[in-house]
Amino acid sequence: MNTVNEKDLLLAEDDMEDVDIFKLAMNETEIPYLLRHAEDGNALLVLLAEKVPYILFLDVDMPCKDGISCIMEIRRNRDYDKLPVIMYSAMLQPHYVEDSYRNGANMFMPKTNSLQPLINNLKKIFSIEWDKYLHFPVRDEFMMSPEA
16 A cells, blocks of 8 residues: 555566665665565566656666666656666676666666665665656766765
8 A cells, every 4th residue: 555655666676685685775764665576677667557656776687678778668668758767786887887877867876785875875866856857967976876
């Protein structure tokens, strides 16, 4: 049951351990949320068609359809023009970050080795009023710190 203040989030992530870590971090932010989960890019597109979330957190490296292919498809669909997409990945090579940026992701949040940096990054993301305007940072501010 979705309460008025809960943020509807969609996490596209194939690693269940990373899903659990994400949930732990979200719980620590004390931000009310409802989390839907897609285990691959194809499942993501089905869930998006059912309901557009408040924010999509999208892993780069997934089976069936990777995150870069997904962001390209999402940004070609006008139904998702106002959807914030945060890339959430351990794939930190510059070409993944650049491809995410050039294809319309709003931010790139690295997976971290400890919980506190993830909590801090999530708090920063939720400090943006996504429903009032779609935030596209300049290139230098696109990738969040893994040690936030």
